[in-house]
Amino acid sequence: MSKLSSTLVILTLLMTIPLFGNSQCKHFAKQVCKKELAPYIHNGNFNAAILTEGETAEMYKSFYSNQNYRLYICESSAMPRIRFQVLDINRNVIYDNKNNGYKMKWDFVPESSQQLIISLKVEDGENDSDGEPLSGCVAIMIGITEAAKESP
Amino acid sequence: MHLNRFSLFPALLAAFMITLTPGCKNDRQVKETPSDEVVTVDSIDQQLIDDVKTVKEMFYSMPSPLEVAMMLKQSGSVYNQELLNPLNNTSQYVTTRSRALNLGIYTTDLSYSSLYDQTQTTIDYINAAKTMAEGLGILHAIDKTTIQRLEANVNNRDVILDIISETIMSSNSFFKENNREAISTIVLIGGWIEGLYIATNLVKENPTQEEINSNELYTRIADQKLAMNTIMKLKEKYASNKHLSSIMKEIEGLRQIYNEISIETSRVVPVKDSSTNVTTLKSETTLTMTPEIYKQLKEKIDVIRTKFIS
Numbered sequence: 041m042s043k044l045s046s047t048l049v050i051l052t053l054l055m056t057i058p059l060f061g062n063s064q065c066k067h068f069a070k071q072v073c074k075k076e077l078a079p080y081i082h083n084g085n086f087n088a089a090i091l092t093e094g095e096t097a098e099m100y101k102s103f104y105s106n107q108n109y110r111l112y113i114c115e116s117s118a119m120p121r122i123r124f125q126v127l128d129i130n131r132n133v134i135y136d137n138k139n140n141g142y143k144m145k146w147d148f149v150p151e152s153s154q155q156l157i158i159s160l161k162v163e164d165g166e167n168d169s170d171g172e173p174l175s176g177c178v179a180i181m182i183g184i185t186e187a188a189k190e191s192p
Numbered sequence: 193m194h195l196n197r198f199s200l201f202p203a204l205l206a207a208f209m210i211t212l213t214p215g216c217k218n219d220r221q222v223k224e225t226p227s228d229e230v231v232t233v234d235s236i237d238q239q240l241i242d243d244v245k246t247v248k249e250m251f252y253s254m255p256s257p258l259e260v261a262m263m264l265k266q267s268g269s270v271y272n273q274e275l276l277n278p279l280n281n282t283s284q285y286v287t288t289r290s291r292a293l294n295l296g297i298y299t300t301d302l303s304y305s306s307l308y309d310q311t312q313t314t315i316d317y318i319n320a321a322k323t324m325a326e327g328l329g330i331l332h333a334i335d336k337t338t339i340q341r342l343e344a345n346v347n348n349r350d351v352i353l354d355i356i357s358e359t360i361m362s363s364n365s366f367f368k369e370n371n372r373e374a375i376s377t378i379v380l381i382g383g384w385i386e387g388l389y390i391a392t393n394l395v396k397e398n399p400t401q402e403e404i405n406s407n408e409l410y411t412r413i414a415d416q417k418l419a420m421n422t423i424m425k426l427k428e429k430y431a432s433n434k435h436l437s438s439i440m441k442e443i444e445g446l447r448q449i450y451n452e453i454s455i456e457t458s459r460v461v462p463v464k465d466s467s468t469n470v471t472t473l474k475s476e477t478t479l480t481m482t483p484e485i486y487k488q489l490k491e492k493i494d495v496i497r498t499k500f501i502s
Contacts, residue, residue, distance in 0.1 A: 066365040070358070081353045084256040084360025085380075086368060089249040097249040100425065102418035104255075104263055105411075105477070108470070134462050134473065147470045152457045152477035153415040155422075180251065184262055186307070 065090060065177040073114035073179045076145070080110040080183025088179035091162050093120045099158040099180050103150045110183035111146045113137075113160055116176035120165025127157040230463050252425040254380040256360050257296060258353065260387030261303035267408040269394045271308035276301040277386070277501045279316055282323045284502075289435045292375050293500045295324035295363065296382025303356055304390060311346040318342060318359070325363055328375065333362035374433035377426045381439060382500060384419060389497040392490040399483055413489070414481040417450040442496050449488050454480045 065088045074082050087099055103109060113124050121142050126135040134156070137143055150156075158180055165174060255263070277297050285291045302317035322334040338355060345351040367376035395409050404410045424447065427440050456478040464471045481489075 063369055066361075066369065069365075070361065074358075074361075081258070081350070082357045082361065083259050084357045084364065085253050086361050086364040087251040087253060088365075091248060095248040097251070098247050099251040099253055100422060101251075101253040102255065102415075102422060104259075104415055107263070107266065128460050130459075132459065134460050135471065147468075148462075148473055149470060150460075150473040150475075152473075152475045153411075153418060153455070154457050154460075154473075154475070155418050182253070184259060186262065186265065 065179065068116055068177045069114065069179040069181070073112065073181050076112050076114065077110055077181055077183035080108070080185050083182045083184050085182065086179075087181075088177055090175055091178045092175035093162045093164050093173045096159065096161040097178065097180070098160075100155060101158070101182070102153065102155050104153045105150055108149050108185040109147070110185075111148070111158065112181040112183065113144045113158075114179045114181055115144075115162075116178075119174055119176040119178070120163045122160050122162055122178065124158060124160040127159060129155050129157070131157065230461060250429075252422045252429065254377070254422050254426070255384060255387070255419055256380065257300040257383035257387070258303045258357055258360060260300050260383060261307050263412050264304060264387065264391055264394070264409075265307045267391075267412050269391070269409055271305070271310065272390075272394065273305070273310070273313060275390045275393050276305070276313070276317070277320075279320050281501060282320050285324060285327065288328065288375065289378065289438065290500075291324045291327040292378040292435070293382035293439070295321055295328065296379040296384070297386040297501065298324060299356070299360060299379075300383040300386040300390075303353075304387075306349065306352045306356060309349065311352075314352060315339065315342055315346075318356075321359065325359075328363075329370075330363050330366045333366060334359050374430035374436045377423075377430060378436055378439060381423065381443070384416070384423075385493065385497055385500060388413065388416060388493045392493050397487070397490060399486060401483055404481055404483060404486060410481065410486065411479060413486075414453050414455070414479055417453050417455055420447055420450045423447075442499060446489070446492050446496060449485065449492055452485045452488075454478075 066086065069086060069088050089097055091097060111126070113122055115122055122137075122144070123142070124137050124144075125133050126146070126148075127133055135146055135148075137146070140146075160178065160180070162178065277294065281294070285294050298317050298321040302314050302321060305313040305317060318334060318339060322339070325331075325333045338359060342352060342355050345355075363379065364376050367373055367379075391409055391413050395407060395413075396403060399407070399410065420443075423440075423443060427436065430436050458476040461474045462471050463474050
C-alpha cells in the first residue's frame with residue numbers, strides 16, 4: 041500500500057513539474073520580458089517554453105505592411121546565450137543576431153505583409169555543477185506600436 | 193515536437209506557388225536614403241535546416257485582438273459602435289465554444305473602442321470579456337483590480353492598451369498552463385473574425401476594382417489570407433479538439449474564398465536605418481482581389497460572425 045502511495049506521489053510530482061514550469065514562464069514573461077518591449081506594446085500572445093541548451097524553437101507569424109514591430113527574445117538568467125534568426129517563407133535569412141552582437145531585440149517595419157519564421161536555438165553552454173544541461177524559460181515577445189517610433 | 197525533413201515541403205511548395213501566381217499590380221519600389229544600410233541576406237542556412245529537423249517547440253501565432261484592432265486604426269478606418277457585438281448577448285453564451293469565441297470577439301471590440309478613445313465602451317466591453325473569461329474558468333485574467341486600473345486611467349491610452357495586452361496574455365497563458373491550447377486558438381479565431389467583420393463593414397459592400405486597389409482597408413482584408421495559413425496549421429495541431437473541429441467547418445468556406453486571392457511578394461531586402469536602428473524589410477507586393485471575390489468574402493464573413501455571436 042505504501043509502495044502504491046509513493047508511486048502516486050512521484051507520478052503526481054512528475055505531472056505537475058511541467059505546469060510549474062509553464063506558470064513560472066508566464067510570470068517571467070509578464071514581469072521581466074514585457075518591460076523590455078517598451079515603448080512598444082506587447083501584442084498579448086504568449087509564446088514561451090522551457091528549453092534546454094542545444095534545443096530549438098520556431099514561431100510562424102504574419103507581419104503586416106507598414107506596421108512597426110519589436111521582436112524580443114527573452115530568456116531566464118543563467119541560461120546559455122541564444123542565437124535567433126528571422127527567415128522568410130523560403131527560409132532565406134533576413135536577420136541573424138549572431139551578426140549583431142547577439143542582441144536580443146530587433147525593430148523592423150515590413151513594406152509588404154508576409155509570413156516570417158523566427159527560429160531560435162539555445163547554444164551549448166557550460167553545464168551546471170551536477171553536469172546537467174541548463175534549461176529555463178525562453179519567450180518570444182512581439183511588440184507593436186500605433187505609429188512609427190524610434191528605438192531608444 | 194519533432195519535425196522530419198518532409199515537414200518543410202508544404203512551406204516550400206506554397207512559396208513556389210505564390211511566386212508563380214499572376215495578378216494586377218499594387219507595387220512598392222525599393223528606395224534607400226543616405227542613412228540607410230542594406231543588410232546582406234544570406235541564402236538558406238544548412239545548419240539551420242538541420243536544426244529544424246529537431247525543433248522542440250513550434251508556435252503558430254495568429255494576430256491577437258489588439259493587433260487586429262491596430263490594423264483597423266492604421267488603415268484610417270472610422271469608429272462605428274453599431275458594429276460591436278451587443279453587450280446584452282453575454283447571457284446567452286453558456287458553452288465552452290461560444291464563451292471562447294466571444295471572449296475573442298469582445299476583446300477585439302474593446303481593443304477597437306480603446307484605440308478610438310471610447311473609454312466607457314472599453315470599460316463596458318472589458319466587463320463582457322470578464323464574464324466570458326470567468327465562464328471558461330479563468331478567474332484572474334480580468335479581475336476587479338483590472339477594471340479599477342482601467343477606470344483610473346481613462347485618459348491614458350498607453351496604460352489602457354497595456355491592460356488589454358495583459359488580459360490577452362493572461363487568458364492565453366492560462367489555457368497553455370492547463371493544456372487547453374485549442375481553446376486559446378478558438379479565442380483568437382473569434383477575435384480575428386470580429387476584426388474582419390468590422391473591416392468589411394467599414395468599406396463599400398460592392399467596390400470597384402479601383403476602389404479595392406486604392407483603399408488600404410481592402411488590402412488589410414486580403415492580407416488576412418496569411419493568417420488563414422496559420423489557422424490551417426493550428427487546425428492540424430489540435431485536430432482532436434471537437435470545439436475547434438466544429439469551428440473549422442465554418443472556416444473552411446472562408447479558406448476556399450481566400451484561396452482565390454493571390455499575394456505575390458518579392459524577396460526581402462533588409463535596410464537598416466542607423467539613426468533609428470529600425471530595419472525596413474523592403475519588398476514589392478502584387479495582390480489580386482477582384483470585386484466578385486471581395487463580395488463572396490464579405491458575405492461569408494457575415495455568415496460566420498452571425499453564427500459565432502448567436
